[in-house]
Amino acid sequence: MTTVVVGKLILGLILYGLMLVIVWYFDSSELLVLTAIIGLGYLFTSLDVFEANFNADSDFKRLVGLHIAGVTVATGAKVLVLLLNGDIRWLAVGYALDYMLLYALPAMFFFRRIARRAVESISYTPGFRRSEMSKLLGRSWPIMISGFLAQVNLRIDSIMIAALVSVSQVGIYSAAGRLSESWTVLAMALVSASFPALVRSSKSDRDAYSIGLTRLLRLLIWISLGGALAVMATSQWIIQILYGDSFQASSTILSIHIFGGMFLFMRTALSRWLIVEDLYMFSLVSHGTGAAVNIIGNALVLDRFGIIGAAWVSVISYATSGLLFLLFTSRTRVLFFIILWAAVPGKYGSRGVRKLVDSLPSAVGQAPVSDDNLGTRL
Structure with missing residues (x-):
């Protein structure tokens, strides 16, 4: 599981850097800042493997609850920025927060279950395995x-x-x-x-x-x-x-x-x-x-x-x-x-x-x- 997360994060960082270079070359500095902020939120999609664990256990009720909580907080933040006539950069932070909470909350809850040994069926071994990463990329x-x-x-x-x-x-x-x-x-x-x-x-x-x-x-x-x-x-x-x-x-x-x-x-x-x-x-x-x-x-x-x-x-x-x-x-x-x-x-x-x-x-x-x-x- 860690191998998949690290692999997706590395690829995400490469694409993130490439995207920033393209925007910097073709567009304004203001758009570059907005792209950098929102792009950071996309990096959290590397944690979607933990969401897959909920799907595998058919624990949809808990997963939906976590998603609703994340969307509620992020939406509230964006509405607050609009009500206060905040800078568009803070609105971009709200969108980044949306992605962060969507994927980070299931991951946090997963590790909480591991720490409490709440579910014996979960098998998790930390550590990055290069051979496994090569095999996954090959497939x-x-x-x-x-x-x-x-x-x-x-x-x-x-x-x-x-x-x-x-x-x-x-x-x-x-x-x-x-x-x-x-x-x-x-x-x-x-x-x-x-x-x-x-x-x-x-x-x-x-x-x-x-x-x-x-x-x-x-x-x-x-x-x-x-x-x-x-x-x-x-x-x-x-x-x-x-x-x-x-x-x-x-x-x-x-x-x-x-x-x-x-x-x-x-x-x-x-x-x-x-x-x-x-x-x-x-x-x-x-x-x-x-x-x-x-x-x-x-x-x-x-x-x-x-x-x-x-x-x-x-x-x-x-x-x-x-x-x-x-x-x-x-x-x-x-x-x-x-x-x-x-x-x-x-x-x-x-x-x-x-x-x-x-x-x-x-x-x-x-x-x-x-x-x-x-x-x-x-």
């Missing part, structure tokens, strides 16, 4: 690159709109895009709550693992679809309340872009599945393909269709990285069809899943699941 470099490509896929459309259309159109587009992406935090919460149990069952009960994965996918599909339809029907009202009349053009973008959230929901679960199945390179390829679709698509449609075309391209790129990439190889193709059957409610969907669930690569050789058991548990 995880595709995940790190895919994380960068995922950000390219999410942000390249705004950059291309600014370059090929206008900066004002970026504001209209981003207002809708941020809204449609923001609610994927719900998918992260659902996946974080479900996956520790799925990982455990993947080692002992492959049937339960496959069934649990399908049940999670079904939940993500229907929540995201229902939410997308609701937002599409009320997009004008949402934009009017949040942004006012000057951003009404964003409502059309929102009604399109929100359907990309369906694939972002599925991608949240698929990213964990790829890690569990040791398919790290597929994560890199999928995000890389999605980013390529986004770049090429925007280059083709922006001149003619503007930001509406960019919204459709984003949906297609999210669909590529969140679903269609599963068709690329036989190792992942079966999950594509499991997702399709998972979207079908009732016995018909369960029967379709039943025919595919034993075809998962790591489920080979396992005992088949009975129809009755599958129908009940799904």
